[in-house]
Amino acid sequence: MKRIVYREWRIPPARYWSILAILAVIAGIGALAALYMEHEGHWVTGMTNSVVWGTPHVFAVFLIVAASGALNVASIGTAFGKSPYKPLGRLSGLLAVALLVGGLLVLVLDLGRPERLIVAMTYYNFRSIFAWNIFLYTGFIAIVIAYLWSMVDRAGAPFYKSVGTFAMIWRLALTTGTGSIFGFIVARQAYDTAVLAPMFVILSFAYGLAFFILVLMFAFEQEGRPLGMKILGRLKNLLGVFVAAMLYFTVVYLLTKLYGAKNYDLVGWMLMRGGIYTLVFWLGWVVIGGLAPLGILYHPVLGRDRSWIVAACILVILGGLATMYVVIIGGQAYPLQIFPGQTIVASGAADDFLGSVAPYSPSIPEALLGIGGVAVAMLITAAGARVLQFLPESLADKDIPPEEEPAAALAQAEA
Amino acid sequence: MKKYEKDTLDPSRRRFFGAAAGLTASLVTSGVVLHAASAESESDSEGGLDPRKDPVTDEVRWGLLVDTAKCADGCTACVEACDRENGLDLQVKPEGESQSKWDMQKAVWIRKVRLKDNQTGRITNLPLMCQHCEHPPCVDVCPTGASFKRADGIVMVDRHICIGCRYCMMACPYKARSFIHETMHDQLTRVPRGKGCVESCNLCVNRRDYGVASTACADACAAEGHNAIVFGDLKDPDSPISLALKELSSRQIREDLALNTGVRYSGI
Numbered sequence: 005m006k007r008i009v010y011r012e013w014r015i016p017p018a019r020y021w022s023i024l025a026i027l028a029v030i031a032g033i034g035a036l037a038a039l040y041m042e043h044e045g046h047w048v049t050g051m052t053n054s055v056v057w058g059t060p061h062v063f064a065v066f067l068i069v070a071a072s073g074a075l076n077v078a079s080i081g082t083a084f085g086k087s088p089y090k091p092l093g094r095l096s097g098l099l100a101v102a103l104l105v106g107g108l109l110v111l112v113l114d115l116g117r118p119e120r121l122i123v124a125m126t127y128y129n130f131r132s133i134f135a136w137n138i139f140l141y142t143g144f145i146a147i148v149i150a151y152l153w154s155m156v157d158r159a160g161a162p163f164y165k166s167v168g169t170f171a172m173i174w175r176l177a178l179t180t181g182t183g184s185i186f187g188f189i190v191a192r193q194a195y196d197t198a199v200l201a202p203m204f205v206i207l208s209f210a211y212g213l214a215f216f217i218l219v220l221m222f223a224f225e226q227e228g229r230p231l232g233m234k235i236l237g238r239l240k241n242l243l244g245v246f247v248a249a250m251l252y253f254t255v256v257y258l259l260t261k262l263y264g265a266k267n268y269d270l271v272g273w274m275l276m277r278g279g280i281y282t283l284v285f286w287l288g289w290v291v292i293g294g295l296a297p298l299g300i301l302y303h304p305v306l307g308r309d310r311s312w313i314v315a316a317c318i319l320v321i322l323g324g325l326a327t328m329y330v331v332i333i334g335g336q337a338y339p340l341q342i343f344p345g346q347t348i349v350a351s352g353a354a355d356d357f358l359g360s361v362a363p364y365s366p367s368i369p370e371a372l373l374g375i376g377g378v379a380v381a382m383l384i385t386a387a388g389a390r391v392l393q394f395l396p397e398s399l400a401d402k403d404i405p406p407e408e409e410p411a412a413a414l415a416q417a418e419a
Numbered sequence: 420m421k422k423y424e425k426d427t428l429d430p431s432r433r434r435f436f437g438a439a440a441g442l443t444a445s446l447v448t449s450g451v452v453l454h455a456a457s458a459e460s461e462s463d464s465e466g467g468l469d470p471r472k473d474p475v476t477d478e479v480r481w482g483l484l485v486d487t488a489k490c491a492d493g494c495t496a497c498v499e500a501c502d503r504e505n506g507l508d509l510q511v512k513p514e515g516e517s518q519s520k521w522d523m524q525k526a527v528w529i530r531k532v533r534l535k536d537n538q539t540g541r542i543t544n545l546p547l548m549c550q551h552c553e554h555p556p557c558v559d560v561c562p563t564g565a566s567f568k569r570a571d572g573i574v575m576v577d578r579h580i581c582i583g584c585r586y587c588m589m590a591c592p593y594k595a596r597s598f599i600h601e602t603m604h605d606q607l608t609r610v611p612r613g614k615g616c617v618e619s620c621n622l623c624v625n626r627r628d629y630g631v632a633s634t635a636c637a638d639a640c641a642a643e644g645h646n647a648i649v650f651g652d653l654k655d656p657d658s659p660i661s662l663a664l665k666e667l668s669s670r671q672i673r674e675d676l677a678l679n680t681g682v683r684y685s686g687i
Binding site for chain 1: 513516520521523524526527530531532533534535536537538542543547556558559560561562563564565580581582583584585586588589590591592593594596597598599600601602614615616617672673676687
């Protein structure tokens with residue numbers, strides 16, 4: 005088998021530092037936005053006592069879910085022994101850690117008391133899926149770093165398969181945990197269903213791969229490294245499968261809700277009467293994030309055009325943010341069913357308790373914090389690829405490792 | 420090396436440390452003795468459990484019974500009393516904030532709700548606050564354990580370890596919790612509040628500390644002559660709340676969740 009050569013990302017310094025500077029400025033603006041919200045208090049955001057998680061959570065959950073999905077590419081090479089994916093393993097690991105760090109930063113900076121992070125690290129309530137997630141997230145970073153070591157260091161090579169398989173299991177647990185944050189909420193009609201856990205796993209496959217393809221294409225194109233259609237075609241077809249699976253889970257989620265009479269109103273609201281949420285569901289979640297990229301990726305002509313593949317990846321990411329918006333914000337805005345069969349005609353407090361949909365409009369600082377998290381993730385990826393050997397020198401069709409015969413792979417694993 | 424140490428050994432340092440240790444020991448010992456003596460004399464004078472010193476036990480379970488038939492239309496005495504008791508009337512709308520948004524952001528511990536039956540049109544009035552569940556979802560989801568249930572059944576937030584993640588607010592089926600969105604300007608010593616933390620009805624827990632068996636809402640309702648809210652120990656078969664529960668048929672809100680709430684309603 006031909007040896008895969010990895011090289012640092014050697015684009016001209018002026019361009020590299022410009023990219024870094026732009027990302028740093030976006031991240032810096034996000035940090036300032038976080039500082040402003042913490043200093044003033046959350047009243048400056050669109051969040052209320054009804055919609056308690058706002059736009060920062062949309063970005064944070066999206067990035068965390070995408071992070072575990074980004075590791076998928078490496079897992080396919082390791083756990084499933086698909087050789088053509090092996091040269092992509094290092095970038096996959098780097099991007100996974102970077103996205104997770106970006107997402108966690110947004111999550112932490114949106115806490116009411118972010119300076120008490122040490123409390124979250126020292127006091128644990130193990131009945132809380134949130135507490136479990138703290139371990140799943142930090143553990144993920146540690147395991148992926150070990151995984152990367154097993155890829156790059158000769159001393160780590162014997163552990164490559166086992167660490168890689170463990171990392172895959174861990175990432176599945178992580179996304180299951182993230183989906184369960186919502187799935188375990190019995191009080192709210194939009195949540196309270198176990199299907200959210202596997203649905204989040206599928207969403208992570210799609211978002212993570214879309215991020216991965218974009219970063220890969222950008223990095224290779226900037227430096228002029230060859231990226232053949234053989235591997236790109238496989239990646240984009242895989243993305244198509246994940247997007248289709250995402251649509252399938254969307255249907256299953258809605259059918260699950262539709263089965264119980266008590267949730268008819270919720271589904272009707274989401275699909276027809278929900279105003280902005282209905283619009284974001286159909287236009288963002290279904291069309292932009294689902295049908296449009298699916299059409300592009302499997303189109304006989306467009307599906308081979310690199311610009312269109314880039315467009316499809318961007319659509320998947322935008323659709324993903326829309327999905328998170330409907331799930332997280334829409335799920336909270338929909339009124340709690342406290343008194344079935346009764347209408348709340350008045351509630352002393354002049355809030356939105358009257359059984360109506362809770363208003364929420366995202367504020368600029370919230371959005372800036374979320375975008376800052378994306379910038380941090382990209383900053384880590386750019387800096388990592390620059391200083392360490394994450395990117396394969398060539399992904400030209402002739403340099404892609406051939407698919408191993410099952411027997412050969414087995415023999416190699418035993419050896 | 421040894422010679423050097425011998426040369427520089429300073430006997431005055433040793434004397435100083437000796438004196439310091441002796442002084443510290445004598446101060447600490449006398450303090451401990453005095454504290455023990457005072458504690459002994461206090462418990463002697465009162466006898467039995469002292470709510471200021473003895474830990475909360477599960478021999479009691481505090482709860483409320485709301486008789487909706489007595490809850491008067493248009494009366495908000497319980498809400499106002501709660502606001503006064505807990506310093507919620509001291510909340511100030513941040514400068515530049517719109518009133519409508521502030522109404523959704525300021526802390527509300529108790530709401531006066533008016534319900535209309537969809538089928539019959541029957542009107543029901545009731546106060547809605549934290550239901551002090553036996554199996555509270557807010558306690559289950561809290562990552563740090565800040566949201567907790569006391570042995571006596573009161574569900575509340577430890578404001579020292581609340582990180583303000585708001586997951587408890589997501590999980591509460593009664594929308595009972597509030598997040599402090601603004602910088603605090605004024606608060607009561609007995610009810611400490613802080614920006615960035617979550618809070619809710621704690622059955623006037625400060626009154627438990629002084630052995631007062633009532634809540635502000637129940638007192639205010641009685642003062643108005645309605646007596647719609649009864650506070651008491653659900654585990655004591657002879658307490659007024661237990662006796663009333665034996666008489667009236669009562670329900671829990673969202674009984675389907677099987678949370679075994681400490682707040683019960685009759686007539687809904």
